Amino acid sequence: xxxxxxxxxxxxIGDTEILTGLSLSxxxxxxxxxxxxxxxxxxxxxxxxxxxxxxxxxxxxVEFFGKNLLDLEPEExxxxxxxxxxxYPVEIPGVNNAYLLKAAVNAKRKYEGLGEVDAFEFLKIARxxxxxxxxxxxxxxxxxxxxxSGGEKKRNEILQMAVLKPRLxxxxxxxxxxxxxxxxxxxxxxxALRHPERSMVLVTHYQRMLDYVEPDFVHVLSxxxxxxxxxxxxxxxxxxxxYDWVRQAANA
Amino acid sequence: MNAISxxxxxxxxxxxxxxxxxxxxxxxxxxxxxxxxxxPTTKHEDWKYTNxxxxxxxxxxxxxxxxxxxxxxxxxxxxxxPEQIDAHWITIINGxxxxxxxxxxxxxxxxxxxxxxxxxxxxxxxxxxxxPMSAFNAALLxxxxxxxxxxDSTLDKPIGLLIIDDGSVAVTQVRILIEVGENxxxxxxxxxxxxxxxxxFANSVTQVALSDGAKLxxxxxxxxxxxxxxxxxxxxxxxxESVLNYNNFDFGGGLARNDIVADIVGTGASVQIHGLYLxxxxxHIDNHTRVDHRVGPAKSTEEYRGILNGRARCxxxxxxxxxxxxxxxxxxxxxxxxxxxxxxxxxxxxxxEIYADDVKCSHGATVGQLDKSALFYLRSRGLxxxxxxxxxxxxxxxxxxxxxxxxxxxxxxASALDRQLDALIDEE
Numbered sequence: 055x056x057x058x059x060x061x062x063x064x065x066x067i068g069d070t071e072i073l074t075g076l077s078l079s080x081x082x083x084x085x086x087x088x089x090x091x092x093x094x095x096x097x098x099x100x101x102x103x104x105x106x107x108x109x110x111x112x113x114x115x116v117e118f119f120g121k122n123l124l125d126l127e128p129e130e131x132x133x134x135x136x137x138x139x140x141x142y143p144v145e146i147p148g149v150n151n152a153y154l155l156k157a158a159v160n161a162k163r164k165y166e167g168l169g170e171v172d173a174f175e176f177l178k179i180a181r182x183x184x185x186x187x188x189x190x191x192x193x194x195x196x197x198x199x200x201x202x203s204g205g206e207k208k209r210n211e212i213l214q215m216a217v218l219k220p221r222l223x224x225x226x227x228x229x230x231x232x233x234x235x236x237x238x239x240x241x242x243x244x245x246a247l248r249h250p251e252r253s254m255v256l257v258t259h260y261q262r263m264l265d266y267v268e269p270d271f272v273h274v275l276s277x278x279x280x281x282x283x284x285x286x287x288x289x290x291x292x293x294x295x296x297y298d299w300v301r302q303a304a305n306a
Numbered sequence: 307m308n309a310i311s312x313x314x315x316x317x318x319x320x321x322x323x324x325x326x327x328x329x330x331x332x333x334x335x336x337x338x339x340x341x342x343x344x345x346p347t348t349k350h351e352d353w354k355y356t357n358x359x360x361x362x363x364x365x366x367x368x369x370x371x372x373x374x375x376x377x378x379x380x381x382x383x384x385x386x387x388p389e390q391i392d393a394h395w396i397t398i399i400n401g402x403x404x405x406x407x408x409x410x411x412x413x414x415x416x417x418x419x420x421x422x423x424x425x426x427x428x429x430x431x432x433x434x435x436x437x438p439m440s441a442f443n444a445a446l447l448x449x450x451x452x453x454x455x456x457x458d459s460t461l462d463k464p465i466g467l468l469i470i471d472d473g474s475v476a477v478t479q480v481r482i483l484i485e486v487g488e489n490x491x492x493x494x495x496x497x498x499x500x501x502x503x504x505x506x507f508a509n510s511v512t513q514v515a516l517s518d519g520a521k522l523x524x525x526x527x528x529x530x531x532x533x534x535x536x537x538x539x540x541x542x543x544x545x546x547e548s549v550l551n552y553n554n555f556d557f558g559g560g561l562a563r564n565d566i567v568a569d570i571v572g573t574g575a576s577v578q579i580h581g582l583y584l585x586x587x588x589x590h591i592d593n594h595t596r597v598d599h600r601v602g603p604a605k606s607t608e609e610y611r612g613i614l615n616g617r618a619r620c621x622x623x624x625x626x627x628x629x630x631x632x633x634x635x636x637x638x639x640x641x642x643x644x645x646x647x648x649x650x651x652x653x654x655x656x657x658x659e660i661y662a663d664d665v666k667c668s669h670g671a672t673v674g675q676l677d678k679s680a681l682f683y684l685r686s687r688g689l690x691x692x693x694x695x696x697x698x699x700x701x702x703x704x705x706x707x708x709x710x711x712x713x714x715x716x717x718x719x720a721s722a723l724d725r726q727l728d729a730l731i732d733e734e
Contacts, residue, residue: 104686105685105686106682107682127685127690127691128682128685128686129685129686129687129688129689129690129691129694131686132685132686132687132688133688137686138686140683140686143683144677144679144680144682144683146677146680146683146684146697146698146701147701148700148701148702148704148705149684149697149698149700149701153697154684154687154689154697157687157688157689157693157697158687158688158689161687161688161689161690161693162688165688197701198683214687218687218688
């Protein structure tokens with residue numbers, strides 16, 4: 055069974071259709087890269103899978119291990135094992151990082167019929183993961199993303215992913231706005247989480263992230279649907295020839 | 307609703323019927339003062355949004371049906387507060403001081419603290435009649451507390467005031483007088499509670515005098531039931547280098563009106579006022595504050611925050627007046643509100659009146675809803691909607707909780723806040 059099965063998905067905001075019939079299958083353990091020019095619908099796809107209420111689904115299906123994802127609330131999708139790494143992580147002053155991490159872990163454990171996480175064990179895992187991502191432990195006590203730099207916010211997303219251990223991670227432009235050191239730290243974090251049972255969808259505008267995280271498949275999104283799929287060499291071709299090449303191919 | 311006023315003849319008859327005691331003269335003077343104005347109505351600018359008609363009607367029928375004499379009965383009520391907050395507790399029931407709770411505190415005289423009942427006597431002119439509701443309070447006054455702190459004295463623990471209206475009396479008056487001597491310190495926690503259901507009206511006045519270098523930390527945590535109406539006045543006079551740190555938490559009550567007044571008459575004085583109100587259902591909470599900067603330099607900081615749900619109606623009116631010559635004044639005030647429902651309403655008006663040249667003043671108010679993107683972010687991490695709303699409202703409220711003047715009540719207040727937020731969100 056496929057992990058994620060999207061068929062003919064049409065979705066948008068109000069009357070504006072952004073995804074115009076998108077299909078995608080992801081099997082356990084696979085890493086897919088979704089590339090495309092600005093406005094092609096990459097972030098919309100990520101937010102629709104996560105259940106953002108601003109987006110309406112007009113047609114098509116999205117299934118996660120055979121379960122209709124579109125019937126579930128965002129929190130239920132998260133507890134099923136879907137994680138969205140935000141392009142623009144939200145600053146939430148007054149809610150501290152440690153609280154959020156722990157509440158998220160416990161929400162999932164409760165859903166799975168498990169007891170609350172051991173506080174000592176939780177702190178240990180959080181600290182180890184932060185060390186791997188080159189994050190200062192003091193970030194745990196700070197408000198969620200409050201006053202974080204762009205790079206710190208993205209590292210924080212990877213930290214949450216690493217602690218939550220999702221089955222499917224959708225990382226929306228996690229590489230954007232990162233300098234080379236931050237990009238490497240984030241890529242290390244992503245690679246450390248690659249697992250035969252865990253899949254990833256990397257949404258990205260540029261090829262450079264894929265130098266560090268090697269995808270199994272690359273898809274090109276244009277005007278709301280996938281117009282070309284291939285292996286990692288497709289990303290290099292895109293880098294050389296630019297998005298006009300696929301746009302032309304799509305219109306042809 | 308037509309304005310219902312308090313019937314003066316009923317008040318006079320009730321006051322006359324009270325047995326003579328140490329407060330007879332206070333009551334008689336107050337009755338005639340009260341007659342001049344009666345209860346304020348919504349025609350008064352300061353009472354535009356808060357209608358006391360129901361409180362006046364309840365007072366009329368109570369004065370007519372019963373003797374106005376209040377009794378302190380033994381009540382079994384929320385005794386968990388004194389257990390949870392380490393303080394020297396005094397219980398006031400229906401406006402009458404429980405003598406047992408007071409006798410435990412005789413030894414505080416060794417620390418320079420005296421606490422006496424107003425029923426045992428009060429110096430002439432010490433009961434202020436600054437506004438109509440203070441006059442009404444004094445007209446029916448039968449007891450209260452007078453707390454003094456001698457120069458340079460401090461106390462190990464806060465004084466706790468457990469103020470209980472048990473429901474056997476419809477209308478109660480509480481008056482607290484506090485005097486803090488030079489370079490002395492006092493901390494007070496006031497917890498008004500309801501001991502019974504049904505309609506009740508509590509009218510309380512606290513008068514504070516801070517001498518040079520004195521410091522008072524005062525926390526009021528009001529958690530009364532939904533048919534309990536509260537009018538509360540707190541006024542303080544600040545001499546040179548004195549400090550007032552006032553916190554006001556309104557979590558309950560069908561109606562709560564607070565008038566917080568600080569009069570800065572000494573240079574170098576400092577006033578901090580922080581308030582938090584949570585209102586749901588048809589609750590009505592009105593905070594009026596006024597800080598008079600009569601001299602400078604001196605500093606006042608004020609912040610109120612509110613979280614409203616259901617059809618709650620709240621009012622904030624904060625006024626800072628910088629009088630002529632009060633140069634070096636630093637005054638700021640702000641009011642922030644979170645509305646969780648379309649039908650909740652807030653009227654907010656921070657005001658500055660400045661008659662001096664060299665001042666630093668700021669004010670601001672905001673009214674908003676929960677940040678939808680923050681809500682989605684939390685839910686996308688697996689928190690259910692109510693839990694996410696709880697986290698966001700808690701974060702909003704924590705800006706006031708972090709200013710809490712008295713550490714001893716932090717734990718209790720934090721859990722009361724969580725309980726109250728859960729109830730408020732559930733109401734949706």
